[in-house]
Amino acid sequence: MDPLDPAVPGLLSAGRLEVTGRIVNASNATLFCDIELDGVRAKCVYKPIRGERPLWDFPDGTLADREYASYLLAEAFAPDGCVMVPPTLLREGPFGPGMVQLWIDTDEDGGLVDVLAPSDVPDGWLTVLRARDSLGEPAVLVHADHPELQRMAVLDVVLNNADRKAGHVLAGVDGRVYGVDHGICLHEEDKLRTVLWGWVGQKLPTELRATVRAVRRELDNGLRTRLADHLTRRELRALSERVDGLLATPRFPEPSGYGPAIPWPAF
Known part of the structure; x- marks a missing residue:
């Protein structure tokens, strides 16, 4: 199903979920589902909160909240509506509340x-x-030296993404690029770990600088309030500081040097 289809929000929020499978090697419960509402059907991923493993370095909130907060920020990165993160929301499911995200069909030959x-x-x-x-x-x-990967790399800086593996970068059959698995993002401490370091030190393109400015405006115009239901005050303050830091120094940052710069495994 096309993520831009206007039926997607209603389908994800009110559709009937039927679990059809599970990713058995995932760290947390990750369930494949069929979802249906008024004859409209699609596939999605459902991650119930009760299936989350506690993380000593992410003790606050839930992974589902971080996934949803990441989606809200990705929306701010997409004034044209082409959001890099598949449509995502929080809702009740067969195993209690959790994160539900539209499934993206991928191009097996289009690895980036x-x-x-x-x-x-x-x-x-x-x-x-x-x-x-x-x-x-x-x-x-x-x-790849791909403009959508550049945009994802900047989104990851803002998200403070601690787990941008290669397998979390999807080349959709629609020709667009998507990022998934944002459960360990938005920590107050610098934890950026990513495979997208190819532009280190380069200036942000003009379009991406404008995007970061737009994110700053969105934070000031209500997005911060929406995020406050899902993040701590310290995490929100750190988020604002990361955005302001990119505006002050509009370059792709270097690894901090305080921990691994690439997640393990990288795929």
């Missing part, structure tokens, strides 16, 4: 992040990390 031999890197792709594989052969972590 990869680990390759140096000789196999496509022209124009950006290198993030050089290493050696299990056989001792050289390998590189790379990603």
Whole structure:
């Protein structure tokens, strides 16, 4: 189902959820569902709060709240309506309240992040990390130099995303780029861990600087109040500081040096 379909919000909020599967290797309960309302059907992901594992470094709130707060911020990054995070909301489900998110069909040949031999890197792709594989052969972590990935990298700075794995970057069959799994975002301390480091130190393009300014306006015009139901005061203050920091120094930041810069596993 097209995320821009006007039926999506109503379907996700009031549709009947039927669990059809589960990601068994996920850290927290992640359920596949069919959802139906008045003859309109789609697939979605449902993450019940009761299935969340406590995290010592994210002790406040719930992962579902952070997922939803991330979606609200992603909306502010998309004045054209093309939101990088699939439509997401909080609601009751078969196993209690949780996060529900529209399923995105992906292009299996359209991967935007990869680990390759140096000789196999496509022209124009950006290198993030050089290493050696299990056989001792050289390998590189790379990603496409794609404007939507740039926008996602800036969103991740604002979100303070601690877990932007390659598998959390989706190339949709509709040709758009989506990011998923934002449960460990928006901490008050610097925890940015991502595979999208290819533009470190570069100036933000004019369009992205305008986007960050728009996010600042949204925070001042009601978004901060909406986020207050899902984040702590310290987290909200840190969010504002990250946005203001990007406005003052409009460049892709470098890793902080205080912890791992890339999530593990990277995929």
